[in-house]
Amino acid sequence: MRSIDIKKYLTYFLLMASTGIIVLAGQAIGLKKEFIGAVPGMLLIILLALLAYSIKDIFPKFPLPAYASATIIGMIVSLEALPISKFFAPQIGVVEFMPICTPLLAFAGISVGNKIEQLKAMSWKIVIISLVVFTSIFFACALIAQTVLTLQGRI
Template sequence: MRSFDLKKYLIYFLLMSMAGVIVLTGQAIGMKKQFVGAIPGMFLIIALALLCFAVKDMFPKFPLPAYALSTIVGMIVSIQALPFAKIIAPEIGTVEFMPLCTPLLAFAGISVGDKIEQLKAMSWKIVIIAVVVFTTIFFACALIAQTVLTYQGVI
Protein backbone atom coordinates (compact mmCIF):
# COMPACT_ATOMS: atom_id res chain seq x y z
CA MET A 1 0.00 0.00 0.00
CA ARG A 2 1.36 3.41 -0.98
CA SER A 3 1.15 6.76 0.77
CA PHE A 4 -1.23 9.49 -0.34
CA ASP A 5 0.43 12.25 -2.42
CA LEU A 6 -1.73 15.37 -1.91
CA LYS A 7 0.17 17.44 -4.50
CA LYS A 8 -0.45 14.83 -7.19
CA TYR A 9 -4.17 14.77 -6.44
CA LEU A 10 -4.40 18.56 -6.46
CA ILE A 11 -2.87 18.50 -9.94
CA TYR A 12 -5.34 15.77 -10.95
CA PHE A 13 -8.18 17.87 -9.58
CA LEU A 14 -6.98 20.95 -11.46
CA LEU A 15 -6.66 19.04 -14.74
CA MET A 16 -10.03 17.36 -14.33
CA SER A 17 -11.61 20.69 -13.44
CA MET A 18 -10.20 22.23 -16.62
CA ALA A 19 -11.61 19.32 -18.63
CA GLY A 20 -14.91 19.77 -16.76
CA VAL A 21 -15.07 23.43 -17.79
CA ILE A 22 -14.52 22.35 -21.41
CA VAL A 23 -17.30 19.78 -21.09
CA LEU A 24 -19.77 22.19 -19.50
CA THR A 25 -18.92 24.91 -22.02
CA GLY A 26 -19.50 22.49 -24.88
CA GLN A 27 -22.74 21.40 -23.28
CA ALA A 28 -23.90 25.01 -22.86
CA ILE A 29 -23.01 26.00 -26.42
CA GLY A 30 -23.87 22.84 -28.35
CA MET A 31 -26.84 21.54 -26.42
CA LYS A 32 -28.19 24.77 -24.94
CA LYS A 33 -27.99 23.27 -21.44
CA GLN A 34 -27.35 25.27 -18.30
CA PHE A 35 -23.65 25.63 -17.38
CA VAL A 36 -24.06 26.53 -13.70
CA GLY A 37 -26.75 23.92 -13.04
CA ALA A 38 -24.42 21.12 -14.16
CA ILE A 39 -21.47 22.13 -11.95
CA PRO A 40 -22.51 19.90 -9.00
CA GLY A 41 -22.81 16.92 -11.34
CA MET A 42 -19.39 17.61 -12.84
CA PHE A 43 -17.93 17.97 -9.34
CA LEU A 44 -19.36 14.55 -8.41
CA ILE A 45 -17.88 12.99 -11.56
CA ILE A 46 -14.47 14.48 -10.72
CA ALA A 47 -14.72 13.34 -7.08
CA LEU A 48 -15.57 9.78 -8.13
CA ALA A 49 -12.69 9.75 -10.63
CA LEU A 50 -10.27 11.00 -7.97
CA LEU A 51 -11.53 8.32 -5.60
CA CYS A 52 -10.85 5.66 -8.24
CA PHE A 53 -7.34 7.02 -8.86
CA ALA A 54 -6.69 6.95 -5.12
CA VAL A 55 -7.86 3.35 -4.81
CA LYS A 56 -5.68 2.35 -7.76
CA ASP A 57 -2.65 4.15 -6.27
CA MET A 58 -3.15 2.69 -2.79
CA PHE A 59 -3.58 -0.82 -4.15
CA PRO A 60 -1.25 -1.06 -7.18
CA LYS A 61 -1.84 -4.80 -7.55
CA PHE A 62 -5.60 -4.22 -7.96
CA PRO A 63 -6.37 -6.12 -11.18
CA LEU A 64 -8.37 -3.35 -12.91
CA PRO A 65 -7.06 -0.12 -14.43
CA ALA A 66 -8.41 3.12 -12.97
CA TYR A 67 -10.76 3.80 -15.90
CA ALA A 68 -12.38 0.36 -15.55
CA LEU A 69 -12.73 0.90 -11.82
CA SER A 70 -14.34 4.29 -12.42
CA THR A 71 -16.81 2.69 -14.84
CA ILE A 72 -17.81 0.12 -12.24
CA VAL A 73 -18.09 2.77 -9.52
CA GLY A 74 -20.21 4.90 -11.85
CA MET A 75 -22.57 2.01 -12.48
CA ILE A 76 -22.81 1.21 -8.78
CA VAL A 77 -23.62 4.78 -7.69
CA SER A 78 -26.38 4.94 -10.29
CA ILE A 79 -28.22 1.78 -9.20
CA GLN A 80 -31.62 3.15 -8.23
CA ALA A 81 -32.11 0.58 -5.48
CA LEU A 82 -29.29 2.13 -3.45
CA PRO A 83 -30.23 5.10 -1.25
CA PHE A 84 -27.42 7.43 -2.35
CA ALA A 85 -28.29 6.93 -6.04
CA LYS A 86 -31.41 9.06 -5.62
CA ILE A 87 -29.13 11.98 -4.77
CA ILE A 88 -26.10 11.30 -6.97
CA ALA A 89 -27.70 10.08 -10.22
CA PRO A 90 -29.86 13.16 -10.89
CA GLU A 91 -26.90 15.47 -10.30
CA ILE A 92 -24.60 13.48 -12.57
CA GLY A 93 -27.44 13.30 -15.09
CA THR A 94 -27.18 17.07 -15.61
CA VAL A 95 -23.88 16.44 -17.43
CA GLU A 96 -24.60 15.28 -20.97
CA PHE A 97 -22.71 12.32 -22.42
CA MET A 98 -21.64 13.69 -25.81
CA PRO A 99 -19.80 16.79 -24.56
CA LEU A 100 -18.08 14.53 -22.03
CA CYS A 101 -16.74 12.38 -24.87
CA THR A 102 -14.96 15.24 -26.67
CA PRO A 103 -12.11 15.85 -24.21
CA LEU A 104 -11.90 12.14 -23.35
CA LEU A 105 -11.33 11.22 -26.98
CA ALA A 106 -8.83 14.06 -27.35
CA PHE A 107 -6.90 12.78 -24.33
CA ALA A 108 -7.02 9.24 -25.71
CA GLY A 109 -5.57 10.49 -28.99
CA ILE A 110 -2.82 12.34 -27.18
CA SER A 111 -1.96 9.25 -25.13
CA VAL A 112 -1.62 7.20 -28.32
CA GLY A 113 0.54 9.92 -29.90
CA ASP A 114 3.65 8.91 -27.99
CA LYS A 115 3.28 5.30 -29.11
CA ILE A 116 3.65 5.98 -32.85
CA GLU A 117 6.82 3.86 -33.08
CA GLN A 118 4.99 0.89 -31.55
CA LEU A 119 2.15 1.37 -34.02
CA LYS A 120 4.65 1.51 -36.90
CA ALA A 121 6.17 -1.76 -35.71
CA MET A 122 2.79 -3.44 -36.14
CA SER A 123 2.73 -2.26 -39.79
CA TRP A 124 -0.11 -3.66 -41.89
CA LYS A 125 -1.42 -5.90 -39.08
CA ILE A 126 -2.90 -2.90 -37.27
CA VAL A 127 -5.10 -2.18 -40.32
CA ILE A 128 -6.58 -5.67 -40.25
CA ILE A 129 -7.19 -5.45 -36.51
CA ALA A 130 -8.83 -2.02 -36.89
CA VAL A 131 -11.12 -3.19 -39.70
CA VAL A 132 -12.20 -6.27 -37.72
CA VAL A 133 -12.82 -4.22 -34.56
CA PHE A 134 -14.74 -1.45 -36.37
CA THR A 135 -16.85 -3.96 -38.33
CA THR A 136 -17.64 -5.99 -35.22
CA ILE A 137 -18.62 -2.90 -33.25
CA PHE A 138 -20.78 -1.63 -36.12
CA PHE A 139 -22.72 -4.88 -36.42
CA ALA A 140 -23.03 -5.28 -32.65
CA CYS A 141 -24.48 -1.77 -32.37
CA ALA A 142 -26.83 -2.43 -35.29
CA LEU A 143 -27.99 -5.68 -33.67
CA ILE A 144 -28.60 -3.97 -30.32
CA ALA A 145 -30.48 -1.12 -32.00
CA GLN A 146 -32.57 -3.56 -34.05
CA THR A 147 -33.44 -5.58 -30.94
CA VAL A 148 -34.36 -2.56 -28.84
CA LEU A 149 -36.38 -0.85 -31.57
CA THR A 150 -38.20 -4.10 -32.37
CA TYR A 151 -38.92 -4.67 -28.67
CA GLN A 152 -40.29 -1.10 -28.36
CA GLY A 153 -42.45 -1.59 -31.45
CA VAL A 154 -40.84 1.25 -33.37
CA ILE A 155 -39.95 -1.06 -36.27
Protein backbone atom coordinates in the same frame (compact mmCIF):
# COMPACT_ATOMS: atom_id res chain seq x y z
CA MET B 1 -0.83 -1.46 -0.63
CA ARG B 2 0.63 1.98 -1.34
CA SER B 3 -0.04 5.45 0.00
CA ILE B 4 -1.58 8.30 -1.95
CA ASP B 5 0.58 11.14 -3.30
CA ILE B 6 -1.40 14.30 -2.47
CA LYS B 7 0.57 16.47 -4.93
CA LYS B 8 -0.24 14.09 -7.79
CA TYR B 9 -3.94 14.10 -6.88
CA LEU B 10 -3.98 17.87 -6.67
CA THR B 11 -2.56 17.93 -10.20
CA TYR B 12 -5.19 15.40 -11.31
CA PHE B 13 -7.90 17.54 -9.73
CA LEU B 14 -6.69 20.71 -11.43
CA LEU B 15 -6.53 18.98 -14.82
CA MET B 16 -9.97 17.46 -14.38
CA ALA B 17 -11.40 20.74 -13.11
CA SER B 18 -10.06 22.66 -16.10
CA THR B 19 -11.47 20.00 -18.42
CA GLY B 20 -14.74 20.17 -16.50
CA ILE B 21 -14.92 23.92 -17.03
CA ILE B 22 -14.42 23.42 -20.76
CA VAL B 23 -17.12 20.72 -20.81
CA LEU B 24 -19.59 22.90 -18.93
CA ALA B 25 -18.81 25.88 -21.16
CA GLY B 26 -19.41 23.73 -24.23
CA GLN B 27 -22.63 22.48 -22.69
CA ALA B 28 -23.75 26.03 -21.93
CA ILE B 29 -22.88 27.34 -25.40
CA GLY B 30 -23.86 24.38 -27.56
CA LEU B 31 -26.81 22.98 -25.67
CA LYS B 32 -28.01 26.17 -23.96
CA LYS B 33 -27.77 24.53 -20.52
CA GLU B 34 -27.05 26.38 -17.30
CA PHE B 35 -23.33 26.52 -16.45
CA ILE B 36 -23.50 27.19 -12.70
CA GLY B 37 -26.26 24.63 -12.09
CA ALA B 38 -24.07 21.87 -13.53
CA VAL B 39 -20.98 22.66 -11.44
CA PRO B 40 -21.97 20.43 -8.47
CA GLY B 41 -22.54 17.51 -10.82
CA MET B 42 -19.18 18.05 -12.51
CA LEU B 43 -17.46 18.20 -9.11
CA LEU B 44 -19.07 14.88 -8.17
CA ILE B 45 -17.91 13.33 -11.45
CA ILE B 46 -14.38 14.58 -10.74
CA LEU B 47 -14.45 13.21 -7.18
CA LEU B 48 -15.64 9.81 -8.43
CA ALA B 49 -12.83 9.79 -11.03
CA LEU B 50 -10.29 10.65 -8.32
CA LEU B 51 -11.70 7.81 -6.22
CA ALA B 52 -11.15 5.43 -9.14
CA TYR B 53 -7.55 6.63 -9.52
CA SER B 54 -6.96 6.20 -5.79
CA ILE B 55 -8.24 2.63 -5.90
CA LYS B 56 -5.76 1.89 -8.68
CA ASP B 57 -2.92 3.54 -6.73
CA ILE B 58 -3.71 1.93 -3.38
CA PHE B 59 -4.26 -1.51 -4.91
CA PRO B 60 -1.83 -1.71 -7.86
CA LYS B 61 -2.70 -5.35 -8.53
CA PHE B 62 -6.41 -4.51 -8.85
CA PRO B 63 -7.32 -6.13 -12.18
CA LEU B 64 -9.33 -3.26 -13.65
CA PRO B 65 -7.99 -0.03 -15.16
CA ALA B 66 -9.03 3.23 -13.51
CA TYR B 67 -11.64 4.06 -16.18
CA ALA B 68 -13.38 0.72 -15.57
CA SER B 69 -13.36 1.39 -11.83
CA ALA B 70 -14.82 4.84 -12.47
CA THR B 71 -17.60 3.30 -14.56
CA ILE B 72 -18.43 0.75 -11.86
CA ILE B 73 -18.38 3.41 -9.13
CA GLY B 74 -20.67 5.61 -11.24
CA MET B 75 -23.09 2.73 -11.75
CA ILE B 76 -23.10 1.95 -8.03
CA VAL B 77 -23.83 5.52 -6.92
CA SER B 78 -26.64 5.67 -9.51
CA LEU B 79 -28.45 2.51 -8.41
CA GLU B 80 -31.97 3.47 -7.41
CA ALA B 81 -31.95 0.82 -4.67
CA LEU B 82 -29.28 2.75 -2.78
CA PRO B 83 -30.18 5.90 -0.85
CA ILE B 84 -27.08 7.74 -2.14
CA SER B 85 -28.53 7.72 -5.65
CA LYS B 86 -31.11 10.28 -4.58
CA PHE B 87 -28.21 12.67 -4.05
CA PHE B 88 -25.88 11.68 -6.90
CA ALA B 89 -28.26 11.02 -9.80
CA PRO B 90 -29.95 14.45 -9.96
CA GLN B 91 -26.65 16.30 -9.58
CA ILE B 92 -24.76 14.27 -12.16
CA GLY B 93 -27.78 14.11 -14.47
CA VAL B 94 -27.47 17.84 -15.14
CA VAL B 95 -24.12 17.24 -16.89
CA GLU B 96 -24.71 16.17 -20.48
CA PHE B 97 -22.88 13.15 -21.86
CA MET B 98 -21.87 14.38 -25.32
CA PRO B 99 -19.82 17.42 -24.20
CA ILE B 100 -17.80 15.08 -21.97
CA CYS B 101 -16.95 12.88 -24.97
CA THR B 102 -15.05 15.62 -26.82
CA PRO B 103 -12.17 16.03 -24.33
CA LEU B 104 -12.12 12.29 -23.65
CA LEU B 105 -11.61 11.55 -27.33
CA ALA B 106 -8.98 14.29 -27.55
CA PHE B 107 -7.08 12.77 -24.63
CA ALA B 108 -7.36 9.31 -26.20
CA GLY B 109 -5.91 10.70 -29.42
CA ILE B 110 -3.05 12.30 -27.54
CA SER B 111 -2.29 9.06 -25.71
CA VAL B 112 -2.22 7.16 -29.01
CA GLY B 113 -0.04 9.88 -30.52
CA ASN B 114 2.48 9.37 -27.74
CA LYS B 115 2.79 5.72 -28.76
CA ILE B 116 3.27 6.29 -32.47
CA GLU B 117 6.60 4.44 -32.53
CA GLN B 118 4.94 1.33 -31.10
CA LEU B 119 2.21 1.61 -33.73
CA LYS B 120 4.84 1.90 -36.47
CA ALA B 121 6.50 -1.27 -35.18
CA MET B 122 3.26 -3.17 -35.78
CA SER B 123 3.30 -1.94 -39.41
CA TRP B 124 0.57 -3.26 -41.71
CA LYS B 125 -0.72 -5.80 -39.14
CA ILE B 126 -2.43 -3.05 -37.16
CA VAL B 127 -4.53 -2.14 -40.21
CA ILE B 128 -5.86 -5.68 -40.56
CA ILE B 129 -6.51 -6.00 -36.83
CA SER B 130 -8.32 -2.64 -36.80
CA LEU B 131 -10.52 -3.57 -39.75
CA VAL B 132 -11.46 -6.89 -38.17
CA VAL B 133 -12.23 -5.24 -34.82
CA PHE B 134 -14.24 -2.37 -36.34
CA THR B 135 -16.21 -4.72 -38.60
CA SER B 136 -16.91 -7.13 -35.75
CA ILE B 137 -18.09 -4.35 -33.47
CA PHE B 138 -20.28 -2.88 -36.20
CA PHE B 139 -22.03 -6.17 -36.90
CA ALA B 140 -22.35 -7.00 -33.19
CA CYS B 141 -24.00 -3.62 -32.55
CA ALA B 142 -26.29 -4.07 -35.54
CA LEU B 143 -27.30 -7.53 -34.30
CA ILE B 144 -28.02 -6.22 -30.80
CA ALA B 145 -30.05 -3.30 -32.21
CA GLN B 146 -31.99 -5.62 -34.53
CA THR B 147 -32.76 -7.99 -31.65
CA VAL B 148 -33.86 -5.24 -29.25
CA LEU B 149 -36.00 -3.44 -31.83
CA THR B 150 -37.61 -6.73 -32.89
CA LEU B 151 -38.37 -7.64 -29.28
CA GLN B 152 -39.91 -4.21 -28.75
CA GLY B 153 -42.03 -4.63 -31.88
CA ARG B 154 -40.66 -1.53 -33.55
CA ILE B 155 -39.51 -3.40 -36.64
